[in-house]
Amino acid sequence: MIEQFNAGAALLLIDLQKGVDVLEHWGGPRGRRNNPQAEANLRLLLDAWRGHALPVYYTMHDSREPRSPLKLKLPTGEIKEGLEPRAGEAIVTKDVNSGFIGTNLELMLQRKRIHRLVIAGFFTNMCVETTVRMAGNLGFDTYLVADACATTNRVGPDGIDRDPELVHDMAVASMNGEFCTALDTSHVQGLLDRDIDTLVRRQGNE
16 A cells, blocks of 8 residues: 655656757757656646645756756756746755755755655656665655656667667666655545555665
8 A cells, every 4th residue: 555645745856947858969869758748747746736735846957067958057957838846846956866966955855854755857767766766765755756757768888779768667667666666647646635555665675
């Protein structure tokens, strides 16, 4: 069973910035992305979470890399339209993959007595995965909303261009059951209203 999300739970949204759509930067000349429904699912998550008056946290990436489109001084560093934070929702600026490195995110969560994190955003195998892994290691009861995440193709050192759906699926499979429990948006919506005994919490490493 997974218990209802209520006091002590927060939604953590990773890098919902326009620069994630500069696909040639992330995936090369044939850059492409999976899960075109990610933004719609993120809006559903936000609406449901805000409707229950639970806390929302954002990370925004301000890259150290000179050519990255994820720089706050660039238009591509802005949050995507329709997903912007509201007054009172915390924004954490980071310059590496994890939302916990070089930030006060952990302290902010501890001060609010938050011990459960529901995480979604971009990219599944990069900043989302790094933040999920650290959240699990730090002892948070961690949930990944897999259908509210997306990533791009990746070209390996062997020159093979891996499709974004494969990259996404492998990242989710690597996290689920060790660092977090993977859920869908519909699961989270249900868990905001009640415990669900047909869902199984799978986080390991405890």
